[in-house]
Amino acid sequence: MRIPFQRFPTVFARLRGRNGVVREFNSLVSSGTEYSIVPKVDAYRLGYPEAARDDPVTEPPNLFRGVSHSGFWEGMLISLKEVAIGRVSRFDVDFIAFDLPQAAGFDVILGRSFLASSKVSIDYEASEVRIGSRGGSS
Helix, strand or coil: CECCCCCCCCEEEEEEECCCCCCEEEEEEEECCCCCCCHHHHHHCCCCCHHHHHCCCCCCCCEEEEEEEEEEEEEEEEEEEEECCCCCEEEEEEEECCCCHHHCCCCCEEEEHHHHHHEEEEECCCCCCEEECCCCCC
């Protein structure tokens, strides 16, 4: 499947959580990001209340800490039931529930936790993302 993009390699992805809720997001395709990222409020709505982390005393086992150019951060490691782009679906994909800046221009990042099980190529000259299944194309 070929998906055109404007400034950044973005696609619309449908995410299904453990409560069965499905939401669609404008998603950045980023092979430089280890985990896929979803905002905390959306993780909560998809059935992951631990993403809100309202107990600062007790540290949950799925707490994930990281460091970036802007300092230290933490988010919850969750496994979304399904991520679909067009006809391509992946199940039980690891995401970090972490709030991205609104100025980024996209809602979700699809990192290597999603991309590793897909055949993905980004053609910047043609402004196109190609996504298919490993061993075949869609």
